[in-house]
Amino acid sequence: MKSIAAIHNSYGKPAEVLKAETVETPEPQKGEALVKLVRAVINPSDLGMIGGTYGRLRPLPAIAGREGIGEVVALGPDTEGPAVGSIVRLPPEPGAWNQFQTAKADGLLVVPSGLSPDMCAMAFINPPTALCILNQFADLKEGDWVIQNGAGSALGYFLIQMCKARGIKTVNMLRNAKAKEAELKAIGADIIVDEAEFDAKEIKKQTGGKLLLGLNQIGGESVSNMIKAMGDSATIVTIGGMVGDPIRFPTRFLIFNDLRLRGFWWDKFQNTKPEETKKIYAEIFGMIENGTLKAPVDSVFPMEKIADAVKRASENSRTGKVMIEF
Numbered sequence: 001m002k003s004i005a006a007i008h009n010s011y012g013k014p015a016e017v018l019k020a021e022t023v024e025t026p027e028p029q030k031g032e033a034l035v036k037l038v039r040a041v042i043n044p045s046d047l048g049m050i051g052g053t054y055g056r057l058r059p060l061p062a063i064a065g066r067e068g069i070g071e072v073v074a075l076g077p078d079t080e081g082p083a084v085g086s087i088v089r090l091p092p093e094p095g096a097w098n099q100f101q102t103a104k105a106d107g108l109l110v111v112p113s114g115l116s117p118d119m120c121a122m123a124f125i126n127p128p129t130a131l132c133i134l135n136q137f138a139d140l141k142e143g144d145w146v147i148q149n150g151a152g153s154a155l156g157y158f159l160i161q162m163c164k165a166r167g168i169k170t171v172n173m174l175r176n177a178k179a180k181e182a183e184l185k186a187i188g189a190d191i192i193v194d195e196a197e198f199d200a201k202e203i204k205k206q207t208g209g210k211l212l213l214g215l216n217q218i219g220g221e222s223v224s225n226m227i228k229a230m231g232d233s234a235t236i237v238t239i240g241g242m243v244g245d246p247i248r249f250p251t252r253f254l255i256f257n258d259l260r261l262r263g264f265w266w267d268k269f270q271n272t273k274p275e276e277t278k279k280i281y282a283e284i285f286g287m288i289e290n291g292t293l294k295a296p297v298d299s300v301f302p303m304e305k306i307a308d309a310v311k312r313a314s315e316n317s318r319t320g321k322v323m324i325e326f
């Protein structure tokens with residue numbers, strides 16, 4: 001069967017190397033389901049995979065994309081599986097940005113019905129990462145503080161919303177604080193500060209030494225500044241490096257404040273801990289259902305306009321996630 005997929009034959013600038021091309025998708029056999037793309041999400045990691053800079057690359061030629069939802073449109077003969085019409089997670093491999101994919105039916109993750117398709121499409125990478133950061137790196141109690149840079153990202157929204165639900169307060173650093181201040185306040189952010197105006201002493205005073213967990217999505221100077229505001233024995237977890245600058249090794253804070261620097265990679269977690277991953281997804285869908293988690297969409301592009309979609313996703317000051325649809 002003919003299917004339109006976003007393919008790249010080399011690693012490079014996504015808007016230049018990615019093309020919408022017709023590929024062959026096999027008809028589903030026994031035990032298989034045919035899944036049609038409904039909504040896919042463009043994340044920074046997709047751009048890194050296409051660009052050849054991510055921690056794991058696909059062999060070329062590659063179909064891009066890792067996250068989204070699709071509809072089961074056919075089942076192979078004698079196949080019990082998610083019923084035709086079910087909404088499921090798009091199989092992330094070999095590549096999610098593909099109109100039709102044939103996949104093992106019993107491996108498909110069914111998405112609860114009645115939820116926002118946009119939110120479900122972005123449920124599989126950023127929300128579980130935010131949840132793991134909160135659960136795994138500090139013993140946080142109501143009234144404690146968490147700080148993050150890049151707070152205007154989708155992941156930043158989810159972290160704020162999860163903290164709010166637990167009575168944990170947040171300091172949110174971002175490069176364009178004015179543009180997103182009202183929106184972040186509305187979802188429960190406590191302190192919002194422009195990275196260019198960050199005053200570590202002032203933040204330390206306002207948080208009373210209870211800044212116990214930091215999330216670094218950006219790298220460079222913003223982390224060096226964050227480090228100075230942390231409470232004793234706090235942990236900073238790095239999950240992204242939107243700027244390539246190195247982080248200055250914080251000798252005195254490691255010694256005198258017992259600062260801990262860690263990293264986290266959701267890809268590794270979900271590949272090595274499938275049972276925990278299932279529970280995490282159930283918790284995430286619970287939080288989508290009860291309205292805790294919401295993040296904005298900037299724009300939705302048809303697959304034929306994949307180059308425009310990845311170009312938009314690479315631009316500064318988006319108002320939310322860029323999506324692909326059929």
Ligand SMILES: NC(=O)c1ccc[n+]([C@@H]2O[C@H](COP(=O)([O-])OP(=O)(O)OC[C@H]3O[C@@H](n4cnc5c(N)ncnc54)[C@H](OP(=O)(O)O)[C@@H]3O)[C@@H](O)[C@H]2O)c1
Nearest residue numbers: 044129152153154155175217239240242264265266316317
């Ligand atoms: N390690 C993991 O397992 C894991 C999992 C999920 C996500 N992540 C990482 O988490 C981060 C957020 O992901 P996302 O999907 O939520 O991102 P997103 O929604 O696409 O947003 C990216 C954000 O980064 C900001 N940004 C980009 N370049 C910047 C710079 N030079 N200085 C300051 N801010 C900058 C943008 O700010 P503007 O609004 O100003 O443009 C935007 O708010 C990414 O680094 C991603 O790779 C890691």
